[in-house]
Amino acid sequence: MGVINDDISRRKFLSSAFMALGLGFGLGALGLRFLQFLSPKVTVDRFEEILVGSISDIQDSDITPMEIGNVRIFLLKTDTGLMAFSRKCTDLGCLVNWDKARQEFICPCHQGVYNRNGKNIAGPPPRPLDRFQVVQKGENIYVKVRVA
Amino acid sequence: METTIEEIKEKPLKDRIIDFIQKDVPDHLDSFSYCMGATPLIFFLVAAITGVLMTFYYIPYSEKAYESVKAITSEIYLGWFIRGLHKVSINLMIFTLFLHVVRVFITRAYKTPGELKWFFGVGLFFTTLAMGFTGYSLVYDQVSYWGMTVVMNMIAEIPIIGSPLAYLLRGGSEVSEITLLRLYDLHTKLLPLLLVLLIGGHIVTITVLGFAKIEGREGTHPFYPDHAMKVGLIAIGLLILMVNIVTIFPPTIGPMADPLEVASNVAPPWYFSAVYKWITIAPRQPALFGILIFSIVFLSYPFIDRFLTERGFNMERINIVFGAVAVLAFAALTLWNAL
Numbered sequence: 133m134g135v136i137n138d139d140i141s142r143r144k145f146l147s148s149a150f151m152a153l154g155l156g157f158g159l160g161a162l163g164l165r166f167l168q169f170l171s172p173k174v175t176v177d178r179f180e181e182i183l184v185g186s187i188s189d190i191q192d193s194d195i196t197p198m199e200i201g202n203v204r205i206f207l208l209k210t211d212t213g214l215m216a217f218s219r220k221c222t223d224l225g226c227l228v229n230w231d232k233a234r235q236e237f238i239c240p241c242h243q244g245v246y247n248r249n250g251k252n253i254a255g256p257p258p259r260p261l262d263r264f265q266v267v268q269k270g271e272n273i274y275v276k277v278r279v280a
Numbered sequence: 281m282e283t284t285i286e287e288i289k290e291k292p293l294k295d296r297i298i299d300f301i302q303k304d305v306p307d308h309l310d311s312f313s314y315c316m317g318a319t320p321l322i323f324f325l326v327a328a329i330t331g332v333l334m335t336f337y338y339i340p341y342s343e344k345a346y347e348s349v350k351a352i353t354s355e356i357y358l359g360w361f362i363r364g365l366h367k368v369s370i371n372l373m374i375f376t377l378f379l380h381v382v383r384v385f386i387t388r389a390y391k392t393p394g395e396l397k398w399f400f401g402v403g404l405f406f407t408t409l410a411m412g413f414t415g416y417s418l419v420y421d422q423v424s425y426w427g428m429t430v431v432m433n434m435i436a437e438i439p440i441i442g443s444p445l446a447y448l449l450r451g452g453s454e455v456s457e458i459t460l461l462r463l464y465d466l467h468t469k470l471l472p473l474l475l476v477l478l479i480g481g482h483i484v485t486i487t488v489l490g491f492a493k494i495e496g497r498e499g500t501h502p503f504y505p506d507h508a509m510k511v512g513l514i515a516i517g518l519l520i521l522m523v524n525i526v527t528i529f530p531p532t533i534g535p536m537a538d539p540l541e542v543a544s545n546v547a548p549p550w551y552f553s554a555v556y557k558w559i560t561i562a563p564r565q566p567a568l569f570g571i572l573i574f575s576i577v578f579l580s581y582p583f584i585d586r587f588l589t590e591r592g593f594n595m596e597r598i599n600i601v602f603g604a605v606a607v608l609a610f611a612a613l614t615l616w617n618a619l
């Protein structure tokens with residue numbers, strides 16, 4: 133008797149476990165679909181060389197921010213030549229400003245400091261400013277940036 | 281008096297309701313530090329009502345968002361008053377939540393069987409802070425924009441789940457009007473729902489498990505009328521306080537969000553300024569890791585307490601030291617940031 137009873141309860145257990153598993157999978161798949169609906173569409177990165185000016189425009193004395201595409205950069209002459217730095221702070225993504233008096237890039241959010249060559253020298257930033265490739269064709273200067 | 285299930289079932293609904301609202305509450309709820317839990321609830325109700333009112337004017341779309349908040353603040357009749365009440369109630373809610381947490385921590389009210397109350401409470405605490413953050417973002421001024429940027433990048437630093445979560449919340453790799461709409465939905469729908477569920481859970485566990493027991497104060501008094509009257513009086517007092525604060529300090533609005541310029545005085549609200557100062561002074565990875573560890577310890581504290589008690593530690597004293605250090609550190613960082 134006991135053995136038969138055991139079998140029944142085991143069968144019962146197995147069948148309800150199986151149902152629970154199925155239900156879990158079904159609901160899980162539905163939940164996953166909901167999440168997929170919310171996740172932003174992935175854009176493929178495309179790089180383009182964009183004309184930003186001619187070599188004679190670039191002055192040593194004043195460094196002005198520019199916006200090309202959706203990218204904010206500083207274009208300047210550094211110790212190692214012409215550089216296009218991203219203005220995005222490598223710490224938590226604020227925008228850095230050029231401080232003329234100190235000759236440094238300053239991030240106002242948590243007082244991150246970078247020197248003229250984009251190197252992080254004080255505050256929280258973990259690495260130097262990101263750089264974009266600068267291409268010089270004759271007099272013209274192009275910067276290669278990601279476009280959406 | 282012992283009542284059996286049968287007796288309860290036989291009672292008419294009216295009597296059962298009367299029984300329910302006349303449930304005894306312990307006498308120690310009479311002292312102010314022990315009724316700090318009901319005050320955030322009062323503030324929450326005010327914030328909820330004024331929040332719903334503002335959704336009739338707010339438009340969750342970039343410049344429109346800023347303009348509509350501006351209109352609420354300066355054009356719409358009594359708009360400044362409603363927005364002011366919303367702001368003040370949230371600020372006071374967070375302040376009293378801080379006090380409540382400290383009191384519960386110092387008196388170790390989370391001890392068995394109070395763990396569940398603690399978990400609901402910690403959930404409430406973090407959800408309320410999330411409400412504070414999302415609410416600030418909706419204004420779409422400079423603090424909102426750069427606050428969103430920085431917080432999203434902080435979320436992205438959480439191990440494993442961080443960057444997909446940040447991507448999902450932002451609706452892309454950059455803060456945009458999609459982000460604003462998502463935070464708006466969180467602020468006005470999902471988080472309030474979560475808050476209500478958590479408040480419900482917190483209160484239900486208290487009625488089921490009972491209040492924390494305090495040595496030497498075993499007396500009780502009925503919830504209604506004694507305690508309800510007292511809470512009502514406190515509510516009226518708080519309402520008067522809020523109205524006064526709003527009229528003396530009407531709400532203001534900063535310059536509009538500018539993705540091309542970080543204003544130099546972008547400072548978060550006071551309840552985040554300790555964390556803000558912390559991530560400014562400490563190296564990035566350890567700073568964020570510290571916050572994560574602190575949150576995990578905070579959540580699992582009842583277990584840590586039990587673990588240490590079993591090994592003979594005097595938790596009463598440890599908690600007082602720990603609590604005092606935490607409060608002092610919070611105060612010091614907040615003041616330091618204000619300088």
Ligand code: FES
Pocket residue numbers: 221222223224225226239240241242243244255256257
């Ligand atoms: S975001 Fe630039 S220092 Fe933190």
